[in-house]
């Protein structure tokens with residue numbers, strides 16, 4: 154028997170990347186779990202950002218941001234960036250994180266995050282108390298140590314990304330691989 158839990162923003166698991174932006178010498182950094190891919194062509198990411206966030210102001214002013222995927226072990230820095238306003242704290246320094254220049258956008262990359270995405274804002278939609286910020290991916294960067302042997306993509310086991318669990322509010326890692334995507338469902342597709 155299912156139990157009704159009412160209308161809540163629950164989805165499992167959630168990513169927990171650090172979003173960075175910069176404008177006229179000011180830089181911002183915050184943790185965002187409400188983020189996902191919204192288009193493949195062009196490759197586009199959507200983030201729900203509460204309208205009061207300091208980093209949103211910098212994203213709107215510059216039209217650019219980066220998404221930085223933290224690995225297991227970075228939970229204290231990620232949590233700090235999610236519970237501290239950047240209005241009067243430079244979160245890079247306080248969290249011991251290094252801002253590195255990106256290739257294309259003005260927003261910095263977080264060097265300690267092994268996977269980084271550069272985005273240019275294409276649209277901002279009002280959504281209640283939030284702004285749904287859509288950014289086209291213009292470049293991605295991966296530490297060499299997390300690549301598959303052919304160097305073409307990321308070995309998620311080596312990336313070891315941190316994930317966020319809403320409701321019980323936990324940070325976790327990923328479990329082991331269970332099956333191959335686009336293939337474990339094929340027997341069901343053949344029978345359908």
Ligand SMILES: Cc1cc2nc3c(=O)[nH]c(=O)nc-3n(C[C@H](O)[C@H](O)[C@H](O)COP(=O)(O)O)c2cc1C
Pocket residue numbers: 169181182183184185186187188201202203205206207208209231232234235236237238239240317
């Ligand atoms: C795990 C976690 C996930 C979060 N996800 C979001 C999110 O998706 N959108 C958002 O607006 N705030 C989110 N927050 C809150 C912001 O990260 C937080 O308010 C931060 O201090 C904003 O920083 P800023 O005002 O310097 O930009 C999250 C916080 C935590 C701890």
